[in-house]
Amino acid sequence: MSNNNTATMQQSFPMNGGDGPHSYLNNSHLQRQATNASRITIEEAIAKKLDVKCFSSNPFRLADLGCSVGPNTFIAMQHIVEAVERKYLAQGLKSEMPEFQVFFNDHVANDFNTLFASLPTERRYFACGVPGSFHGRLFPESSIHFMFSSHALHWLSKVPEELLDKNSPAWNRGRIHYTSGPEEVSHAYAAQFEHDMEIFLSARAKELVFGGMIVLLIPALPTGIPTSHIPIGIMFDLLGSSLMDMAKEGLISEAEVDSFNLPIYATSLEQMTSLVERNGYLIIERMELMDPTSKHVAVSGKDYTMNFRAGMEGIFGEHFGSGIIDEVFDRLYKKTVEFSHQLESSHKEGTQLFVVLRRK
Amino acid sequence: MSNNNTATMQQSFPMNGGDGPHSYLNNSHLQRQATNASRITIEEAIAKKLDVKCFSSNPFRLADLGCSVGPNTFIAMQHIVEAVERKYLAQGLKSEMPEFQVFFNDHVANDFNTLFASLPTERRYFACGVPGSFHGRLFPESSIHFMFSSHALHWLSKVPEELLDKNSPAWNRGRIHYTSGPEEVSHAYAAQFEHDMEIFLSARAKELVFGGMIVLLIPALPTGIPTSHIPIGIMFDLLGSSLMDMAKEGLISEAEVDSFNLPIYATSLEQMTSLVERNGYLIIERMELMDPTSKHVAVSGKDYTMNFRAGMEGIFGEHFGSGIIDEVFDRLYKKTVEFSHQLESSHKEGTQLFVVLRRK
Numbered sequence: 001m002s003n004n005n006t007a008t009m010q011q012s013f014p015m016n017g018g019d020g021p022h023s024y025l026n027n028s029h030l031q032r033q034a035t036n037a038s039r040i041t042i043e044e045a046i047a048k049k050l051d052v053k054c055f056s057s058n059p060f061r062l063a064d065l066g067c068s069v070g071p072n073t074f075i076a077m078q079h080i081v082e083a084v085e086r087k088y089l090a091q092g093l094k095s096e097m098p099e100f101q102v103f104f105n106d107h108v109a110n111d112f113n114t115l116f117a118s119l120p121t122e123r124r125y126f127a128c129g130v131p132g133s134f135h136g137r138l139f140p141e142s143s144i145h146f147m148f149s150s151h152a153l154h155w156l157s158k159v160p161e162e163l164l165d166k167n168s169p170a171w172n173r174g175r176i177h178y179t180s181g182p183e184e185v186s187h188a189y190a191a192q193f194e195h196d197m198e199i200f201l202s203a204r205a206k207e208l209v210f211g212g213m214i215v216l217l218i219p220a221l222p223t224g225i226p227t228s229h230i231p232i233g234i235m236f237d238l239l240g241s242s243l244m245d246m247a248k249e250g251l252i253s254e255a256e257v258d259s260f261n262l263p264i265y266a267t268s269l270e271q272m273t274s275l276v277e278r279n280g281y282l283i284i285e286r287m288e289l290m291d292p293t294s295k296h297v298a299v300s301g302k303d304y305t306m307n308f309r310a311g312m313e314g315i316f317g318e319h320f321g322s323g324i325i326d327e328v329f330d331r332l333y334k335k336t337v338e339f340s341h342q343l344e345s346s347h348k349e350g351t352q353l354f355v356v357l358r359r360k
Numbered sequence: 361m362s363n364n365n366t367a368t369m370q371q372s373f374p375m376n377g378g379d380g381p382h383s384y385l386n387n388s389h390l391q392r393q394a395t396n397a398s399r400i401t402i403e404e405a406i407a408k409k410l411d412v413k414c415f416s417s418n419p420f421r422l423a424d425l426g427c428s429v430g431p432n433t434f435i436a437m438q439h440i441v442e443a444v445e446r447k448y449l450a451q452g453l454k455s456e457m458p459e460f461q462v463f464f465n466d467h468v469a470n471d472f473n474t475l476f477a478s479l480p481t482e483r484r485y486f487a488c489g490v491p492g493s494f495h496g497r498l499f500p501e502s503s504i505h506f507m508f509s510s511h512a513l514h515w516l517s518k519v520p521e522e523l524l525d526k527n528s529p530a531w532n533r534g535r536i537h538y539t540s541g542p543e544e545v546s547h548a549y550a551a552q553f554e555h556d557m558e559i560f561l562s563a564r565a566k567e568l569v570f571g572g573m574i575v576l577l578i579p580a581l582p583t584g585i586p587t588s589h590i591p592i593g594i595m596f597d598l599l600g601s602s603l604m605d606m607a608k609e610g611l612i613s614e615a616e617v618d619s620f621n622l623p624i625y626a627t628s629l630e631q632m633t634s635l636v637e638r639n640g641y642l643i644i645e646r647m648e649l650m651d652p653t654s655k656h657v658a659v660s661g662k663d664y665t666m667n668f669r670a671g672m673e674g675i676f677g678e679h680f681g682s683g684i685i686d687e688v689f690d691r692l693y694k695k696t697v698e699f700s701h702q703l704e705s706s707h708k709e710g711t712q713l714f715v716v717l718r719r720k
Contacts, residue, residue, distance in 0.1 A: 058500060058501055058502065059500030059501070059503060098500075099500040099501055100500075101499070101500050101503070103488065108476050108477055108479070109477070111473065112472045112473055112476060112489060113471065113472055113473050116468050116472060116489075116491035117468055117469070119468070119491065126490075126497070126498065126499055126500055127490070127491065127492075128463065128488040128489065128490050129472060129476075129488060129489040129490075129491070130486075130487070130488050130489075131476035131479065131487065131489070132487075137486070138486065139461070139486055140418060140419030140458075140459040140460075140461050140486055141418060141419070141459055142418070143419060143461070
């Protein structure tokens with residue numbers, strides 16, 4: 001067994017660590033809103049579909065895949081532990097209430113020091129950190145009862161190779177994402193996502209106990225809506241044009257933009273359904289599109305910009321050098337102001353996929 | 361359950377993180393020698409005393425308590441995994457060979473980022489980091505098959521309180537350790553160690569599966585030898601007198617030295633035996649004094665100084681301020697040269713206790 005063979009060939013893009021003004025810790029409230037929005041749905045899934053009677057009693061092991069540095073992961077894990085405790089009570093198993101062990105997983109380069117330092121002191125579980133890519137095995141066979149992943153699976157394991165081949169129709173010149181690009185580019189992204197998900201689902205199926213549950217929250221594209229009409233797609237276009245402006249001004253080269261692509265993909269309900277069915281080890285208990293934020297909450301261009309920066313500063317810095325980060329995100333912010341009508345009128349409904357799977 | 365209630369009242373003194381010239385990573389070869397010296401003895405304990413037939417097959421879970429940042433912990437875990445694999449083969453259980461999961465434990469403030477970044481890529485186990493003090497619970501009940509702790513248990517959970525009370529006969533004026541101090545100071549340290557070990561052994565007994573094994577390597581005092589005659593004791597005396605010199609020169613105050621004590625204690629074979637017996641949950645399979653380093657390896661004053669600095673820079677910096685660290689350890693090094701005859705002729709035999717315990 002060599003758990004890292006695949007991981008070392010993959011790219012790793014951790015969220016910003018620490019607790020500074022650009023940290024993920026202080027700029028992840030959009031992800032938190034999305035998780036909160038799904039809280040009741042997760043509780044329902046546990047109440048209705050998780051049969052704790054079929055587990056050997058002790059302990060109950062949970063994992064958060066792509067947990068980043070908190071606090072979102074702590075809030076989510078606490079909710080899930082409480083919901084499972086209620087399920088034990090509801091199934092008349094008070095005397096068999098297990099101890100809980102939570103595995104916080106993210107890339108090796110994730111800031112686990114910050115994660116550990118901010119663990120809630122009054123937690124009701126034993127905590128572990130698991131470094132490594134979820135695009136591969138992370139846990140021993142049949143050892144996890146519940147897996148959760150929120151806003152992480154849209155990160156591909158790597159940029160599809162054909163995007164960097166000048167002779168390929170998928171060469172992504174002048175853009176940094178498939179949004180508003182040619183069909184070949186979208187197809188290359190989709191193929192990479194399908195490959196990644198096949199590995200992801202097979203690994204999780206091995207690691208889950210029989211009857212174990214996976215809950216996934218993933219940014220998604222509603223049927224019939226182009227990526228360029230959803231907020232994340234608009235942001236990718238604005239980021240790309242910010243970079244092209246900088247290239248025109250000679251601050252970076254066009255070749256640098258051409259060779260840079262964000263390995264982020266928004267799946268659809270239909271695609272995800274077919275991938276789970278093709279894998280065959282997991283029952284789809286629920287699969288539906290949700291609104292990631294409440295309709296009453298206005299998300300500003302500043303919010304989107306800070307959120308993007310906390311998640312993507314690392315990958316931009318690696319490619320373009322850390323010296324241009326401020327410039328890139330300053331320009332991005334100005335574009336969000338300039339194109340605020342586009343962001344405001346964008347299609348936000350159903351841009352999050354909620355998935356509940358159970359191990360056969 | 362609140363796993364951290366006790367931990368938050370304790371003091372935390374991680375080894376130096378990172379990979380710089382004063383890092384534990386680059387200055388822990390004395391601990392590595394000590395672990396290597398015990399390698400064959402650990403293999404013997406596993407071969408003779410670990411009955412893997414009594415475990416449910418999958419996975420086999422190991423923990424290293426007080427692992428620091430590597431590489432020592434990786435070397436030790438690799439040896440133990442290989443020895444357990446051989447035991448499965450020897451017991452005719454090739455077809456039931458388990459997957460391995462290793463829990464690397466240390467204080468929350470330990471540099472887990474460095475630990476994770478330096479994990480061997482070709483490892484034969486799934487890796488987790490477990491933040492928290494081993495002076496308390498770390499794992500779910502009956503969940504670990506093998507625990508290891510090397511050169512960590514001599515760290516007390518805190519400085520005994522009476523040492524800071526000017527009206528107590530255990531007030532430790534002008535010294536930073538019980539070495540060469542009055543009996544009351546030694547007794548206060550011993551009482552704290554006994555209290556800590558009671559909690560340690562009870563926690564481990566809960567966490568181990570029946571038949572599970574603990575192997576401990578602890579700096580120890582051979583019977584009849586005063587602490588001031590073993591290398592670590594000489595180093596404490598030299599450190600204390602370095603600080604008192606600095607106080608006399610006005611670089612720090614005497615009150616600062618009086619109020620500083622290193623929470624480090626060297627147990628004896630007799631004391632440890634009686635503590636394990638009093639606890640009652642663990643069988644002593646082996647308990648003996650060993651030489652921590654080969655007789656043919658000369659350890660220089662520089663080696664000792666660098667080793668002390670990597671382990672103790674944090675605790676000194678917290679009390680005296682990080683500005684004096686270089687000065688303290690420069691002086692310590694000079695003292696090791698001045699008193700090199702004392703270090704060379706010190707009593708080194710049997711200053712490491714090797715303990716094998718098995719869960720009843």
